[in-house]
Amino acid sequence: MVTKRAKRKGARVVSAVSGSDGGQGMLIGERRQHVLKLVEKNGRVLVSELSSSLGISPITIRKDLDYLELQGQVQRTHGGALAPHKTTMLDPSLKDKEAHQTREKQLIAAAAAAMVQEGQCVLLDSGTTTTAIARELRRFKRLTIVTNALNIAAELIDTDFDVILVGGNLRKNAFSLVGPLAEDALRQIHADILFLGVDGFDVKSGIMTPSLLEARVNRVMAAASRKVVAVCDSTKFDRQSLALIIPPSAVQVVITDKNIAGAHVEALRSAGIEVVLVG
Incomplete structure (x- = not known):
């Protein structure tokens, strides 16, 4: 029994560490800053790519992008977001x-x-x-x-x-x-x-x-x-x-x-x- 509990505990630890490497282990603010850095670097982000790389649902990503658009930090497009309109x-x-x-x-x-x-x-x-x-x-x-x-x-x-x-x-x-x-x-x-x-x-x-x-x-x-x-x-x-x-x-x-x-x-x-x- 001790061995089984240890294995289950170990599995939970591995899962938690894996989550910290993706979006699940990030605070909301950290995740949104990560998204902004990608927009600044690449000029755009895609919901599908963010969902896959961060390990979180497309719905959550869309909410993040909607929030960032309200702050004037991105421009929402179908399937993702672009850098904001600017001269x-x-x-x-x-x-x-x-x-x-x-x-x-x-x-x-x-x-x-x-x-x-x-x-x-x-x-x-x-x-x-x-x-x-x-x-x-x-x-x-x-x-x-x-x-x-x-x-x-x-x-x-x-x-x-x-x-x-x-x-x-x-x-x-x-x-x-x-x-x-x-x-x-x-x-x-x-x-x-x-x-x-x-x-x-x-x-x-x-x-x-x-x-x-x-x-x-x-x-x-x-x-x-x-x-x-x-x-x-x-x-x-x-x-x-x-x-x-x-x-x-x-x-x-x-x-x-x-x-x-x-x-x-x-x-x-x-x-x-x-x-x-x-x-």
């Missing part, structure tokens, strides 16, 4: 951006490449998502690639593509070329399709970036292209930045992941924009 003037480096939403960017890049046909002229602006698209395009044989991104030109240096790198002033943190020289070169281009990366996408105002010079170059790219495709993961929506590139009316297609809020999808489609969801 940002931050201009993170290309290296910093590479660490975020990598799976989503790869899926977006594959969907973007599926829109391209052999022999077309493709415009790629600078950014990590457009860099992923450049890698996907390597499976083609005959393309003309026009870009203002040094790293994208380097990605394609060993292909048979015609790669046109516009001139201009170097934005070192973005590896991009901007300014009057870049704008003048792009005005001579007639592209079939532009894949435009996004720092912020407000469905009412449009696509934005923290760089005024980058915004000017991107605007000329859009004017030079028959089709404008915005490529951005769902964390970029409901975010504003310093400089407006183009309004939603200048965009024909948006490629994003399935964690975008349903209201945003509805607003985009109501504006006549085709929405491609991946993931």
Whole structure:
């Protein structure tokens, strides 16, 4: 009998220690702070992932997210929450951006490449998502690639593509070329399709970036292209930045992941924009 009680007691101890590693062993405030740190790090959280990792019910997670939304600390979406709507003037480096939403960017890049046909002229602006698209395009044989991104030109240096790198002033943190020289070169281009990366996408105002010079170059790219495709993961929506590139009316297609809020999808489609969801 002593042995059996010891075993049962030991089992209870193991269970308690296991719970302390997940959400069950956390105080409510600790759990909510944990959620906020994840939102700050990744730009979003999903109810299903939190429920699994913390070992607590989806209902409890939803209550936490509802509470945090009331405090203005997150923005609730279907299936999770995003960082709150805000205007940002931050201009993170290309290296910093590479660490975020990598799976989503790869899926977006594959969907973007599926829109391209052999022999077309493709415009790629600078950014990590457009860099992923450049890698996907390597499976083609005959393309003309026009870009203002040094790293994208380097990605394609060993292909048979015609790669046109516009001139201009170097934005070192973005590896991009901007300014009057870049704008003048792009005005001579007639592209079939532009894949435009996004720092912020407000469905009412449009696509934005923290760089005024980058915004000017991107605007000329859009004017030079028959089709404008915005490529951005769902964390970029409901975010504003310093400089407006183009309004939603200048965009024909948006490629994003399935964690975008349903209201945003509805607003985009109501504006006549085709929405491609991946993931």
